[in-house]
Amino acid sequence: MKKLVLAGAVALFGLSNAQIAKGTVYVSGQVGFSQESDNNTDKKVSEINIIPTVGYFVNTNLAIGLGVGYKNGKTTVETNKSETLGNITTTSVGKTKDINNAIVVEPFARKYWTLSDKLYIFGQLSVPMEFGSGKNEVESTVTTSSSTGTPATTTTNVSTSTDKPKSTSIGVSIKPGLDYFLNKNWTIEATIGEFGYNNKKYDIDGAKSVDNYNFGLNLSTVTIGVKYVFSK
Numbered sequence: 001m002k003k004l005v006l007a008g009a010v011a012l013f014g015l016s017n018a019q020i021a022k023g024t025v026y027v028s029g030q031v032g033f034s035q036e037s038d039n040n041t042d043k044k045v046s047e048i049n050i051i052p053t054v055g056y057f058v059n060t061n062l063a064i065g066l067g068v069g070y071k072n073g074k075t076t077v078e079t080n081k082s083e084t085l086g087n088i089t090t091t092s093v094g095k096t097k098d099i100n101n102a103i104v105v106e107p108f109a110r111k112y113w114t115l116s117d118k119l120y121i122f123g124q125l126s127v128p129m130e131f132g133s134g135k136n137e138v139e140s141t142v143t144t145s146s147s148t149g150t151p152a153t154t155t156t157n158v159s160t161s162t163d164k165p166k167s168t169s170i171g172v173s174i175k176p177g178l179d180y181f182l183n184k185n186w187t188i189e190a191t192i193g194e195f196g197y198n199n200k201k202y203d204i205d206g207a208k209s210v211d212n213y214n215f216g217l218n219l220s221t222v223t224i225g226v227k228y229v230f231s232k
Contacts, residue, residue, distance in 0.1 A: 021060060022058065025055070029050070032048065042077060047071070052067065065108055068104065078094070079093065079096070090143070094140030106126050109124070112179065117181075119178065119180050121178055122178075122179055123175070127170065127171070128169075128173055128198070131166070135164055136162045137161045165203050168201055169201070170198070177189055179227070185230075194214050197214075
């Protein structure tokens with residue numbers, strides 16, 4: 001029975017001597033794009049993020065690093081309304097854009113545990129920070145016509161752009177994951193879920209902060225990436 005238990009432990013954890021050496025450097029990052037269109041409300045939401053990352057092993061199987069990048073989110077709503085009051089019909093066609101931008105800075109520490117010569121599990125502790133800004137853009141055209149034969153009139157409002165208040169957010173995040181070495185330079189890594197806290201505040205007098213807690217392990221939060229390792 002003891003031999004069986006030992007064999008199971010070896011199969012599960014590998015008991016491999018493979019280690020990631022001190023001084024090893026790697027580059028990785030996140031590139032993401034998503035878009036959702038709702039034809040019922042003529043609403044379109046798109047997001048893009050680009051966050052390159054550099055890591056350095058300060059000790060065997062222990063790395064620290066930094067990710068610096070950019071996020072952009074945009075919500076566009078198109079309107080097309082027609083209203084009749086007596087002999088007068090007013091038609092309004094327009095578009096509203098809500099744009100959010102953010103500079104991302106995320107220092108982190110990552111600890112690896114060896115499962116086999118090529119497979120590792122890791123836990124990553126990071127401090128994500130975002131410095132956001134944005135704006136609202138509105139454009140519209142209004143046409144008024146009369147059933148009595150009076151010539152229609154059209155008014156086109158000049159597009160307006162209003163800056164949104166700047167924001168700052170900072171948090172703490174823990175992510176578990178797997179890292180598989182295809183060869184000595186290329187790996188595929190995946191994180192599953194996140195345990196974290198985030199605090200966001202807008203740069204407005206009297207504004208209160210917004211707290212967000214995120215705890216969960218599920219397939220909807222799986223991220224997969226590719227990493228290049230500069231082997232020593």
